[in-house]
Amino acid sequence: MNLKSKKAWLPLAKLAASTQKVTLSLLVGSAVFSSVVHAELGYPEKEELKFGFIKLTDMAPLAIAYEKGYFEDEGLYVTLEAQANWKVLLDRVIDGQLDGAHMLAGQPLGATIGYGTKAHIVTAFSMDLNGxxxxxxxxxxxxxxxxxxxxxxxxxxxxxxxxxxxxxxxxxxxxxxxxxxxxxxxxxxxxxxxxxxxxxxxxxxxxxxxxxxxxxxxxxxxxxxxxxxxxxxxxxxxxxxxxxxxxxxxxxxxxxxxxxxxxxxxxxxxxxxxPEKVFGVSQAWADKYPNTHIHVVKALIRAAKWLDENNNANRPEAVKILARSEYVGADEKVIANSMTGTFEYEKGDKREIPDFNVFFRHNATYPYYSDAIWYLTQMRRWGQIPDAKSDDWYMDTAKEVYRPAIYQQAAESLIEEGLMTAADFPDFATEDGFKPPQGEFIDDVVYDGKQPNAYLNSFTIGLKGDDQI
CATH class of the missing domain: 3.40.190.10 (Periplasmic binding protein-like II)
Structure with a gap:
């Protein structure tokens, strides 16, 4: 089932009072734009958008941005459409049937380096951690x-x-x-x-x-x-x-x-x-609609914050939304098992894992180069990248795909509008796109995104150096 928001030219006061939805459509007006947004970003070049997703709980930022009117606040009139599988989803972004989509983090990277379907896909928004x-x-x-x-x-x-x-x-x-x-x-x-x-x-x-x-x-x-x-x-x-x-x-x-x-x-x-999923668009789309892209990221950032704020206080409401057939379509109890901070292993063995699903905490939405490089190291480790690559190649490829500058523009606009604060985001004045070396892996191997080949060399099983299959 498609979900589509439609525009109507309503005065702002009337818009604020209007809460009725008709067949999953919310009527909104262009008056939601502040003068700051007009001056800083300009209007979206494209207002009618279609985004794809797979029926998983981590598509939640898209659902919440739609349901809470965050897309409409940015002058965007969005259709959300479930896709049959990840390949269909990617192909439809590449050929323009979809403006963007909930993607596996490896998809923009794999497409850009030519593993599978060759296409330049970029991301300016990380959708979640864990899950x-x-x-x-x-x-x-x-x-x-x-x-x-x-x-x-x-x-x-x-x-x-x-x-x-x-x-x-x-x-x-x-x-x-x-x-x-x-x-x-x-x-x-x-x-x-x-x-x-x-x-x-x-x-x-x-x-x-x-x-x-x-x-x-x-x-x-x-x-x-x-x-x-x-x-x-x-x-x-x-x-x-x-x-x-x-x-x-x-x-x-x-x-x-x-x-x-x-x-x-x-x-x-x-x-x-x-890092888990990302929101991906084609490079051609990003070039053609730069303002639209920033407005989309703004809406998704707000949705991610809503999902995590007040110690996950909004998660029960999110569970009810995601359980609907047009989104994930699973039993509320099943979705709540993980979305509300618990996880059940063997039947009856339910344990507290408050960060099982993270959408905003820990700078979850920021597109770190080090996240991209980790995925590339695993592609090399298992042979999807068949030849040795230099550390510089990993860095250059990450920069081709991950776009923190677009994220920063969206974040700074939200701060200027008073919807977010600087404390909600990384320190953009000092951020270099790399997390500190991470050691909390099950095998205790430390990952430093600035040294991908040294990282690969630390594994007993897997390709490294000039190894080939």
């Missing part, structure tokens, strides 16, 4: 539990290492069976997080070899990873096609809800406060 999990079937969980210590409360000690999965995979091999796992897309966070977790536990997740035409990602694999669309993950595992998967919410909690599987680890435990 994914790795789930295994009940049968696999029962076998894994034998290798996981319990705490004083009798529950498994977290985080759970993939080393507990290794003997299960060896058992599959002895029976002549492949151990299959699902992830959502070859350049998805989920693919790289699942690979990271497996490799940290001594399990080789396989390599890509685009030069030889083998893009299965399964060369020399102990565990065989393949693409499964997020909403289909639980059913595919229940059917026995895969024995586990890595996906965003609500599809891990759905496995618990249906009693068909157990989430064993969250991405928060694999890499604390890892």
């Amino acid at each position: 994914n999990g790795i789930t295994v079937s009940n049968d696999v969980w029962q076998q894994m539990k034998q290798h996981i210590p319990n705490g004083a409360d009798g529950k498994p000690v977290h985080p759970i290492s993939a080393s507990a999965l290794k003997p299960v995979i060896e058992s599959f091999k002895e029976q002549g069976k492949r151990f299959n796992m699902g992830m959502v897309f070859p350049v998805s966070t989920h693919n790289y997080e699942l690979r990271y977790w497996l490799a940290a536990g001594g399990i080789n997740p396989g390599y890509y070899s685009p030069k030889t035409g083998d893009i299965s990602g399964q060369i020399n694999a102990d565990a065989y990873l393949s693409v499964t669309p997020p909403p289909q993950m639980p059913a595919t595992m229940e059917a026995g096609t895969i024995s586990g998967y890595c996906v965003g919410e609500p599809w891990n909690q759905q496995a618990v809800f249906k009693g068909i599987g157990v989430p064993v680890i969250t991405d928060y435990e694999i890499w604390k406060n890892n």
Whole structure:
């Protein structure tokens, strides 16, 4: 179902009083523009926009920007449209059917460097941190539990290492069976997080070899990873096609809800406060509609702040919105399991993880170059980038795709309008686009975005230096 906001020329006072929606449309007026916005940014060059998304809870900034009227406040009249899968979504941004979309962070990078469909895609807005999990079937969980210590409360000690999965995979091999796992897309966070977790536990997740035409990602694999669309993950595992998967919410909690599987680890435990989705547009679109782009980012920043403010006080309302069929379309209880600061592992083992979903805290919306470079290192580690690259190449590629200058313009406009404060954002006078070296990974390896090749050299499993497949 499409969601579309429509404009009408209403006086501001009437607009403020008007709250009625008709078939999901909110009538708004151009009077919402302040004189500062007119002077500083100019009007949007394009007002009627269509944005795509996948039915995951981390599309929330788009839904909230629509529902709370933040797009309309910027003079934007937006249609939100669910897409069938990540490839369709990307293709429709490239060919102009969509003005922009909720994207996997690896998609703009992969497209720009020519892995898969070649196209220059950019992002000026990071949509969230964390939000994914790795789930295994009940049968696999029962076998894994034998290798996981319990705490004083009798529950498994977290985080759970993939080393507990290794003997299960060896058992599959002895029976002549492949151990299959699902992830959502070859350049998805989920693919790289699942690979990271497996490799940290001594399990080789396989390599890509685009030069030889083998893009299965399964060369020399102990565990065989393949693409499964997020909403289909639980059913595919229940059917026995895969024995586990890595996906965003609500599809891990759905496995618990249906009693068909157990989430064993969250991405928060694999890499604390890892970057997740981005809002992507084509470079051609960004060049043609620079004012529009800034106005879009302004609306999304406001939505992200609303989602996190007052210690997640708005999350119950967000859950009700996301549960609707036009957005995520999952049971409210399933979405609330993670969106309200908890996460359920084995049935009944619900634990507090207040930062499982982060939309604004920790400068979550800022497009850091170091985030982009991490994804590029993982593309190199697993062979999607087949040749060695210099540290400068990683930096130059990050700058091609991630656009903090656009984000800064949007943020400064919000500050000038009194809608946000400088304390809500990084210090733009000193910000260089790199987070300090990060050490909160499950394997304790430290990531410094300014030294990508040194980072790659620190891994036992994975390509480095001049390695090729």
